[in-house]
Amino acid sequence: MTERLQRLVEDHDALAALRGERLSEVIDRAANEIDHEWLHVAADDAFSLKHAAHYLISGIEWIMAVLGGEGRRFLRTYATPTLLEIDLPLSLVVPRSRYAFARMLMREWMRLTCNRTAWTAPIDFGFRLATDIPPGCIVGHRHPQELRDPLQNGRPYRPEVTSCLHCVTMPTPNAQQETDADAEGRVGG
Template structure:
């Protein structure tokens, strides 16, 4: 019997003021130009005005084009929430790097930690990505089948897409109230905001 799985239900972590943008526009690939334009956040927040004189230099220093044209999602949000919650706490990793550590407290005040739920046709991913996901799923099955139930090997269920996710694939969202912050020694972060404008 051939198992034919055509749909995956991954998640994506971010921080947003209004999740409706994802339901209208979908989830776009990382675009360095678009991210650079977000430096307007500095003018909107007086607590970030001190970064004005250094932001252009910081953008050059960060200079990371690794994520350009890519989009990361996770097949199991457990590892995202447990080990990589900084995406939900601060938002864009690139923006966090550009604005530097002192700006993190400001980034935590913009929007709400958000976990997007996606129904993703696997045909949108490359063969390489599907193979990578299949290997991870086989590893997880092996863990359940062969190991004691109380032992858990950390498996990274993240995978990379090289095409944007259309709005019709965004099927839900939530706002976790408590997260472990990997940029703050895994300290407990309690979000003062657990709704966005889309929630009403």
């Protein structure tokens, strides 16, 4: 992660004030080993979009901490917020997370059994992984048009760019469903 941050600072003049020894100093001050080499994946994007959209807007928390306010402003313009859709094999999930997820699913099953409701409870659950996600598990992506930024008191954030090179080569699940529906309409009509 440090190398990625160093390249970011070197490649962008907006971060020039952090070049050289200054970057080493702020990295030392923001040293954080809590989530070192762990990856967090949400089971449902609704909670993340409502309460943690700053990760999509500004990126990795550690990089935000190192860069500070000025750097966060730069990060808001640097990349396109992207949600990945992942078919995650549970074998990649640490056992403690699998157990907690099973309990959450059991509660949802009990709620449905008792209430027989059409309403689906939002799933506030994240998986903690100690490995990279295999590329074949990424089945789609999308770019939210608007996000509520908790670091800006929930103000709306509308990214300037809401597409990427992969939007053309890797259709999102919704786009694929629309394509399938169009094809069915042509065949049946």
